[in-house]
Amino acid sequence: MSLLDDLKNAQKDAMRAKDKVRLGTIRMALSAVKQHEIDGRTNADYVALDDDGVLAILIKMVKQRKDAASQYETAGRQDLLDIEQAEIVILQEFMPKALSEEELDALIVEAMQESGASGMQDMGKVMGLLKPKVQGRADMGKLSGKIKAKLNS
Known part of the structure; x- marks a missing residue:
């Protein structure tokens, strides 16, 4: 079953359960996917979004x-902060399981060996190898920091 189908089924379940927050968040995600598909229809060889495309939209929404x-936290708006955090939890349910620190470190070492990285000038090579493997499963900012630390040591 595709990620888009999971979202649609979750929408139906949220409607049946009358869970307004969950339903609204899922509708927002489906709307973003639909908008992206509509924006991409300008060319004749258009193909619908696959799981990677939907995942990229979910990652952007979580960010x-x-x-x-x-x-909101800085502004002291706890009411709005709670809403955002609830939406984050709901969106993350549809994303793949996050990688542990050990798994991430192992992937970084593997990518450094594969690319022959020796210094900071090879940062792009390592990131290029890792990005497809960790997309949606790790924070790219933290990953970048970990790679920099390993390349500098």
Whole structure:
């Protein structure tokens, strides 16, 4: 079953359960996917989004909510912070399981060996190898910091 189908089924379940927060969040995600598909229809060889495309949209939505949550926290708006955090939890249910620190470290070492990375000038090579493997499963900012630390040591 595709990620899009999972979202649609979760929407139906949320409707049946009358869970307004979950339903609204899932509808927002489906709307973002639909908007992306509509924006991509300008060319004749258009293909619908696959799981990677839907996952990229979900990742972007989670990042937006995390940014908004930090701003609400700074502003002292606990009511809005709670809403953003609830939406983050709901969206993350549809994302793959996060990698542990040990798994991430092992992938970094493997990518460094595969690319022959020896210094900071090889950062792009290592990131290029890792990005498809960790997409949606790790924070790219933290990953970048870990790679820099390993390349500098």
